[in-house]
Amino acid sequence: MTKFLNRPEDAVTESLRGFARAHADLVHLEDQPRFVRRKTLTPGKVALISGGGSGHDPMHAGFVGRGMLDAAVPGEVFSSPSTEQILAAAEAVGSDAGLLCIIKNYAGDLMNFEMAMELYDGPNASMVVQDDVGAAGGSATVGRRGVAGTVVVEKIVGAFAEQGGDLEGCRLLAESVAAATRSMGVALGGCRVPTSEKPNLELPLGEMEIGVGIHGEPGRRRGPITSADAIVEELMETLLADMQPKAATPLLLFINGLGGTPPMEQYILYDAAARILDAKGLTVARSIVAPLCSSLEMPGASITLTALDDQMLALWDDPVHTPGLRWGV
């Protein structure tokens, strides 16, 4: 037990209570059923909601605020939120302008968001993020998982909704951003859900899981930890082969810490990734290095690339004011 906990089964409740109090200027926590919403809604705006298992902070509750989400629906750690929670969040923030659900591609999330939208009485649309190219054969089965690229979708579409984008416009933009985004992760160790005594990923000391999922799901290869440069090269080759960006395309390069990897190493990975893009004549237009889609205390990181167009670039730069991401305001 190397965690700060009271009763392990209260971890999400206590953490959200602390989160809501620390950020009371921005968010409000509802508890029966549980969701996090903006303190002040913008009338007439398309509402954006997302959600999923907890343990990926600041995703998603940390992205509730001006320029991103209107509500986030946290499940228990690594468990989907219930239909009841999602419906309550939708009813609290949905408007006549419509409600867009941004869903990561996991069976439980998909099912519960879909059921909630069947019960929700108002204009709505849903889209699914599946940016993870890490798992071997993933697309042959249930498709790719949604991981850190979800943050990019939420930021860019959040800015568009704030500017008055309509529901269909928000949905189409979200699909475009998702289609322009690829992510791949690597773990150097596991993480442990508070209520479990067993780690989610059993990785022998000195081994790494290339292509790991954000819940410790297996990737495409396990082997001895190699140099940072070699690891980044393997991730970048896979990402670039899948996405095939043009030389002039402005890329967003996003190094995402998975929780247990300190900034020093995240910047070493960034340096390696930027050098690879330079060598290929590709264009790094925007950079972000931060643990925005984490996996509890997992030592590891992921790389996300988004091929931005002019609209996405401008929307990325637009002001955002949330507990987890803030600029321009």
Add this chain to the structure above:
Amino acid sequence: MTKFLNRPEDAVTESLRGFARAHADLVHLEDQPRFVRRKTLTPGKVALISGGGSGHDPMHAGFVGRGMLDAAVPGEVFSSPSTEQILAAAEAVGSDAGLLCIIKNYAGDLMNFEMAMELYDGPNASMVVQDDVGAAGGSATVGRRGVAGTVVVEKIVGAFAEQGGDLEGCRLLAESVAAATRSMGVALGGCRVPTSEKPNLELPLGEMEIGVGIHGEPGRRRGPITSADAIVEELMETLLADMQPKAATPLLLFINGLGGTPPMEQYILYDAAARILDAKGLTVARSIVAPLCSSLEMPGASITLTALDDQMLALWDDPVHTPGLRWGV
């Protein structure tokens, strides 16, 4: 080896290179000798510099920018920067208005900053942060160490310098903020310097070090890990006994992750600390929950309290734009 590294001895060099590139809009990295400076200096402003061993990101290089530092001088991991580095940084950013050195209380930092200021040809002053109440008998020997409270000093004095505060005013304010600030940490495990095979703190699984320093220095007590509430109570009792804040005093409550503790647990600690302050009738005026003064990948956290006066409160809220802390701009 569960770190992302190429040659371990290149870790600081590669990380700073990635950092400087990712934040090229804000900072510039000099390499012979090494320091990080603002890309654009404000003429006529008192310059603020700080520095110390690397491994505490975002402290200090991540606090270079508008409203905080003008330069940061990073040593190797957990090692003081050289006199030569500090002097070069001072000469690069020092102005006729003066230069203030914000120094954490460690022998190497003190010695090298002092020697650099003997060689520096311009108006300057220095102050020493010693906010750590964690070590048993620390004040009887070399005094208290400087830890996360340094971030509060840099933020508040940085805003004051930006508004045109003079050198003596900046120094006096820095002393006031430092005198109003107390910190105490706890580790649930160790961390390891990249070039070493041995952890900095050897902590048996399931034990914690109460009062730990940011390099894994021993605190005041080692024992089995208890509940989050019990741990926070122990830290808060020590902090409050030492600082004796009045009920109406607006407190800054700062929960600082040491690196390996995820946001979920940092917010559990925040929740516990806020409940204790409530029960004592004390006033939480501002809150921040983030790993701002980390210890590589150490699982652990510290609590910092600052008794703000009206001036400090306004300066805390003032806009800041650095890689590691940003609001209002």
